[in-house]
Amino acid sequence: MTRRRWSLAALLIAVAGAGMVTVGTWLPWLTVRPGHDGPVPAIYLPGMNAGFAGLDWVALGATAVALVGVAPVSVPRVGETRRALVAILAGGLVATLTIVYLLSNASFGVFVPDAGFYLTALGGVHLSVGGALHLYAVAGVD
Numbered sequence: 001m002t003r004r005r006w007s008l009a010a011l012l013i014a015v016a017g018a019g020m021v022t023v024g025t026w027l028p029w030l031t032v033r034p035g036h037d038g039p040v041p042a043i044y045l046p047g048m049n050a051g052f053a054g055l056d057w058v059a060l061g062a063t064a065v066a067l068v069g070v071a072p073v074s075v076p077r078v079g080e081t082r083r084a085l086v087a088i089l090a091g092g093l094v095a096t097l098t099i100v101y102l103l104s105n106a107s108f109g110v111f112v113p114d115a116g117f118y119l120t121a122l123g124g125v126h127l128s129v130g131g132a133l134h135l136y137a138v139a140g141v142d
Contacts, residue, residue: 006137007070010130014070014087017126020119021063021094025056027116029098030105040110047101047116055101059094059120066090066127070134084135091127094120 001009029047032040046054069087098121105111 003137006133010070010084010133010137012130013126013133014067014091014130017091017123017130018063018067020123020126021059022123024116024119024121024123025052025059026050027119028114029101029117029120030111031114033110033112036110045105045111047105048111050116055097059097059124062090062093062097063123063127066094066131070130080138081135084131084138087131087134088128089131091124091129091131094124094127096124098124 028050030045031048047056052060066087069083069085069090098117102113102117
């Protein structure tokens, strides 16, 4: 594949990841464990309902930064390699946020990840892969 095709693939993967993160941050991240017997703590945690709450805004901001890293735009005084690295790091931040969120709420033992959690984590991985492919494209592979 040519540089242009690798760059296009990177952009498409990153845009798909951004869509996943956007939808995933809107969906609930936690739900009560199926088959749970016993009391459920009367506690509200960010991410239990649909809507943007908690770490969602950080994930959405990192997603925007990652998209700029792979988009075919000119950013003054920032090279292609640096933009690709920023996209990789921003996608990694989104994936890390989901893991930190899960670990911080796993102590209750009653709640398990819901669809939004998985979609956001997968979107963060896609953003990082898009940045890595863009880095591969600008490295001079023909």
